[in-house]
Amino acid sequence: MKRKLAATLLGITLVATTMLTGCGKTNESGKVDDGKNTSNEEVTIKYATYSAGPDHIKDLEAMIDEFEKQNENINVEYEVIGFNDYFTKLQTQATSKTLPDVFEINYENFVTYANNGVLKDVTEIAKSDETFDESVLTKGAIDHFKYQDKLYGLTEKFSNVVMYYNKDLFDAAGLEYPKPDWTWKDELKAAQALTKDGVYGTYSPVQYNELYKTVAQNGGSLFDAEGKPTINSKENIEAVQWMIDKMNKYNVQPTPEQMSGKSPEDMFKNGEIAMLRTGSWMLGVFADAPFNWDIALEPANTDKVHHVFVDGIVASANTKHADAAWKFIKFMSVDPTATKLRVESGWDLPVVDNEEVRESFLNIEKPESREVIFEALETGIVPPTVLNYSRVQDKINEELSKAVIGQVTVEEGLNEAQAKVEKIVK
Template sequence: MVKQSGILLLIAAMAVISACGSNNGNDSNGNSSSTNASTNGSSDASANESQEPAKDPVTIKYLTYTANGGQENTLKSMVEAFEAKNPDVKVDYEVVPYADYDTKLTTLISGGQAPDVYELGYENFRKYAGKDLLLDLTPIISADSSFDPSTYKKLAYDAFNYNGKQMGVTESFSDVVLFYNKDLFDAKGVKYPDASWTWKEELDAAQKLADPANGVWGTYSPFQFYEFYKTIAQNGGGVFDASGNPTINSQANIDAVQWMIDKAEKYKVSPAMNDDTFSQPDADLNAFMSGKIAMARFGIWNFSRFKDAKFKWDIALEPGNTQKAHHFFADGIVASKDTKQAEAVWKFMKYFTSDADSVNKRIAAGWSVPAVADDAVLDAYYKQAPPESKKVVIDALDSLVLPPVGPKPEKWGELQAAVTEQLDKAKFGKISVKEALDNAQKSVADLLSK
């Protein structure tokens, strides 16, 4: 009996131990609890997933020059706002003075340490894209259902397209428009310029507004290379054709340059070409500020210069002959071809160039003008007067003219010098306009053949 009892006790103990190890799917009441266990296990797994520590944010390096000299705090604020909206991305940025920027960037790229994202002016963009240094954003953009290119003014967005590939995005821009002295117009009863004006209407108004006895000129534009390529575009001309062949001595270009000279030498509505006064730095700006020029083509960066003028003034689109054409000086943001953080870089590029928060910070700080298309987003900019017609600045983007860097962007400086040399000869009457442009055509063709 004792032996039998011992066996029974051992069996009982083993059963208890077994029960402690597992309830075999039964609850304390002997009911099946397999569903409950499964639910608890799933719940625990979900909890573990949701409580997994967040991945460390990726860091992208950004090199910039436009913030230098007064907008460093604006940049800092924009970066902080971006990081708040995108906690998975950190931005390590460096501000470099413009004079040192190209050297700094070239050194980094040569050393295999290119920043993930960086600024480039349009002319340098063409050079860097031609050297295959930039990331093709086209696949990323195509996959981004939240992105709409129409957020930007179309021609401004297309400016950073290279050979059919979107290689950057316009960050900000400046352009040139027609400034006019409303008081001088009112005194002569002349209608203000509007978008319908051509060179003919400009000349008609200038002849009425010019007052030689009081030293007042009807209209003014500088005579130099940048004005040349914009003015010939207003007459349907250009420096290159669609295939990249120089067309400098086309008849449209000859007529346009003659018009530039005739305003001074034939119609006497502009200062004489040999007027040393207007060859001095800021002489034209000072003359307008003094009420001595009725109309002038100036860059929008001069708005602040004229804010305290003692007369009323405003801006309008520039008159063209066969079409409108306006300068477009753009800074864009591009990505390094070697970046390992393409998605993060694209988030940053979108925010920095078009997000309403970013745009508002730029406008409030008076930093630069983004090339966005939404008037509601730009409303704060439009309200910063003078000038009253601030929207003209954005409207000019519909007829922008890109710097004609041509098929060899690295020769841009030499191209300018070659054309300028001949324009100066025509300006002072040493040779005819046709001879000057024939010479320039040959010089540029020779330059591109090397």
């Protein structure tokens, strides 16, 4: 392994073969060569990611090792930054024009970065690369990181959110396991029976990323079809009240104080939470949990809706190594070895449209109901995309936090969030 930049972990909270058989080469002008690195010039590109840490750093290093074997004159230095700090740091780097050559970006923040002109347009490089076939990508994936008909990167992976549940706790309480047609009321009834002896029945975070999906499960939305905020709608107020009532009214979900700084994922793995809404990226992490567990579709109220998160990989507009950056972007998205490592480690879902990949994912022993991950995609929604997405997210989270501690009512908080977001997106 070539020398890598030490991974920096800053407050990490986190936080499917007919494929390409090699990484083809394009030079800096976009001209395709024979797939071998014939240049004697050795280059180093810097890569930043939020999703590798803390559980997939070894997987990332294995991917980089394979990339460097295929591209002998390209070195990759990586940095892992906690999600809570990631976009703040990127914003600072974008302002100072010191962005890494290649970096991970999520679908919801992509539009803001593309609109600000800080991303490399790779449209022509991709078109000139005869080894790149976009048909290997899952339907529609090529479009996620296009802006104004220009390609700025490739979809790297998908993930979604499902309900993890402790089967042993359900068995001990004499309860049936969650069913696909469960509603919020069914969840509450089970959670009340499960909440005892230091165990909480359920958990879902009261934050923006949970909010936009939860309001949709109640027939609401944060923005209308024209992109205007609808944050304080009746449906949204009802949904947020449900989220908070699970903590403050029914106490089937721990409050922040009752969690004592522990993450909900750690509490689930310790047997302290019976039902947990969290991402598909936790499948591998929970594999060695000391109890029987499985996954199910999330309960809903009026509409069955699930998160779908889309992560991409893009290049800085100021990179001096556009060719090397494109090769790495392509590798991380569609290379067979990278895809295999991603599937085997449970590091989200690759974007190649391949039945063999799907079957290899489903054949992993735990959990038993892995097909639920694909079922959730059928009713999935992606986060809303608006300019200044991070600011919008922050303002809504501020008001949700106030409502959680009772500083404001849910209606007051959403009214204030509506006013703040209207100013940002006007």
